[in-house]
Amino acid sequence: EIVLTQSPGTLSLSPGERATLSCRASQSVSSSFLAWYQQKPGQAPRLLIYGASHRATGIPDRFSASGSVTDFTLTISRLEPEDFAVYYCQQYASSPQTFGQGTKVEIK
Amino acid sequence: QVQLVQSGAEVKKPGASVKVSCKASGSTFSGYYIHWVRQAPGQGLEWMGWINPNNGDTNYAQKFQGRVTMTRDTSLITDYMELTSLTSDDTAVYFCARDRREGWFDYWGQGTLVTVSS
Numbered sequence A: 001e002i003v004l005t006q007s008p009g010t011l012s013l014s015p016g017e018r019a020t021l022s023c024r025a026s027q028s029v030s031s032s033f034l035a036w037y038q039q040k041p042g043q044a045p046r047l048l049i050y051g052a053s054h055r056a057t058g059i060p061d062r063f064s065a066s067g068s069v070t071d072f073t074l075t076i077s078r079l080e081p082e083d084f085a086v087y088y089c090q091q092y093a094s095s096p097q098t099f100g101q102g103t104k105v106e107i108k
Numbered sequence B: 001q002v003q004l005v006q007s008g009a010e011v012k013k014p015g016a017s018v019k020v021s022c023k024a025s026g027s028t029f030s031g032y033y034i035h036w037v038r039q040a041p042g043q044g045l046e047w048m049g050w051i052n053p054n055n056g057d058t059n060y061a062q063k064f065q066g067r068v069t070m071t072r073d074t075s076l077i078t079d080y081m082e083l084t085s086l087t088s089d090d091t092a093v094y095f096c097a098r099d100r101r102e103g104w105f106d107y108w109g110q111g112t113l114v115t116v117s118s
Helices: none
Strands: A004-007 A010-013 A019-029 A034-039 A046-050 A063-076 A086-091 A103-107 B003-006 B010-012 B018-025 B033-039 B045-051 B058-060 B068-073 B078-083 B092-099 B105-108 B112-116
Touching: A004 A086, A010 A019, A019 A034, A019 A086, A019 A103, A034 A063, A046 A063, A046 B105, A063 A086, B003 B092, B003 B105, B010 B018, B018 B033, B018 B092, B018 B112, B033 B068, B045 B068, B045 B092, B058 B068, B078 B092
Parallel strands: A010 A103, B010 B112
Antiparallel strands: A004 A019, A019 A063, A034 A046, A034 A086, A086 A103, B003 B018, B018 B078, B033 B045, B033 B092, B045 B058, B068 B078, B092 B105, B092 B112
16 A cells, blocks of 8 residues: 655644645555645544645635655645644545645644 | 535444444535545544445455445435444544545545444
8 A cells, every 4th residue: 555654743833934744655646646635623634635736626825735756745835823733645546545644733 | 515414423342333324415426435534533544445325336445344334325315334343443533525536535524433442
């Protein structure tokens, strides 16, 4: 199975700052079948990005993502207070689908 | 508005089984898959499998093969995930999620906490 490794584990930033989150795959993720989710405490994950770089419906344009093959990045250009959460990447190129272990973006 | 509404929290003893439901509303779910994902306390997300509600086809993660069964009651527009032979390691929040056959999950249920304790 494809193992996704996210880094850093925790990102301590202030509102207004830029956040850069990494997701590295143990094997090639074909056709950029990678998604990103945001999860807040006590809530279900929310889809942010699919197809490695396509924003889901209703997602603000401060969220962007890129990457291919084994290296993927989620960028939040200017952190808003509601962006402090845990972020997960997911690959759906091969079964079993797998998630990264998550990156927590916390307020510095 | 699309909604997936799950059944309430459960407390089970080791060795027992649990069946969690996920009812869809607000949109036709024709052509979609329903996946189940779980999250142990303080941990990440773990994919369990999917069901094609249209024909009942399923695909389970190998880890859960033999212990999980996903089914659909078409008339009730409700999907079910049953997990047997529970241990404390199965204590988690279980989510259902919709997949438009693209692989990513655009709508999620609110989650169902299953606690396994003697």
